[in-house]
Amino acid sequence: MSVRVENLTVSYLRHPAVHHASGSFAEAEATAIFGPNGAGKSTLLKTMIGALKPDSGHVNLGPFKRKDIAYLPQQSEIDRTLPVSVHDLVATGLWHQTGVFGKVGRKQRAKIQEALQAVGLVDFAERPISALSTGQFQRVLFARILLQDAPLILLDEPFNAVDAKTTYDLLELVRRWRDEGRTVIAVLHDYEQVRAYFPYTLLLAREIVAWGKTELVLTDLNLRRAAETAAHWHERAPVCRVDEEAV
Numbered sequence: 001m002s003v004r005v006e007n008l009t010v011s012y013l014r015h016p017a018v019h020h021a022s023g024s025f026a027e028a029e030a031t032a033i034f035g036p037n038g039a040g041k042s043t044l045l046k047t048m049i050g051a052l053k054p055d056s057g058h059v060n061l062g063p064f065k066r067k068d069i070a071y072l073p074q075q076s077e078i079d080r081t082l083p084v085s086v087h088d089l090v091a092t093g094l095w096h097q098t099g100v101f102g103k104v105g106r107k108q109r110a111k112i113q114e115a116l117q118a119v120g121l122v123d124f125a126e127r128p129i130s131a132l133s134t135g136q137f138q139r140v141l142f143a144r145i146l147l148q149d150a151p152l153i154l155l156d157e158p159f160n161a162v163d164a165k166t167t168y169d170l171l172e173l174v175r176r177w178r179d180e181g182r183t184v185i186a187v188l189h190d191y192e193q194v195r196a197y198f199p200y201t202l203l204l205a206r207e208i209v210a211w212g213k214t215e216l217v218l219t220d221l222n223l224r225r226a227a228e229t230a231a232h233w234h235e236r237a238p239v240c241r242v243d244e245e246a247v
């Protein structure tokens with residue numbers, strides 16, 4: 001049994017962002033969520049972690065519990081001004097073991113070191129997170145996920161504004177997670193990344209356009225259908241008066 005979405009509708013102020021979605025995520029596999037802006041991709045992930053309540057239907061986590069999920073929000077939703085070091089942020093990945101105010105022991109310190117090594121940041125442990133580039137910060141968040149050791153990993157646009165080398169290194173971590181039998185679900189915008197690392201794809205445009213093997217989902221026809229659906233949302237949007245005045 002895998003993670004299933006069952007006739008799921010999730011709305012903001014009664015406007016549905018995800019509409020009557022049903023299907024299941026391949027277990028111990030990597031699935032990309034692909035779709036235009038405003039397609040409900042982030043909304044779906046937030047509903048999976050329990051941060052949003054469905055209007056109808058539900059997410060069935062199958063073999064997983066909430067505590068089994070590691071979730072990486074979109075960068076824009078993360079406060080990087082917090083006065084914490086790389087080491088301390090990564091250490092929060094151990095909360096399920098140590099408790100929020102728990103001590104980090106020797107064994108755990110070694111694990112943190114190992115995770116920093118895996119993302120190429122050993123020399124950055126004492127640096128404040130505010131002094132990192134976007135790519136470095138994303139490496140830190142991946143190190144934190146390594147420590148969480150979660151069987152279900154949700155990533156929301158993990159490579160947005162991230163440099164090519166970092167993207168490649170972190171995609172290799174995704175491959176490692178797959179090899180370890182974890183279920184990885186990631187919102188992505190780059191076809192090549194999806195084709196190379198994600199055998200399954202969910203194409204979302206509020207409704208599910210297609211869901212299954214990546215090569216069968218990312219066809220020209222399906223992508224056109226997703227874009228056409230999205231174009232209709234904009235047609236219904238109110239006219240922007242400011243633009244008219246500017247002409």
Ligand code: ADP
Binds near residue numbers: 036041042043
């Ligand atoms: P995506 O991640 O695919 O770009 P989202 O799930 O973030 O899309 O958003 C889907 C729709 O819901 C969009 O139209 C967006 O404007 C709207 N939306 C998202 N978050 C909120 C919110 N907190 N309040 C009101 N509307 C929201």
Ligand code: MG
Binds near residue numbers: 041042043074156
């Ligand atoms: Mg989003």
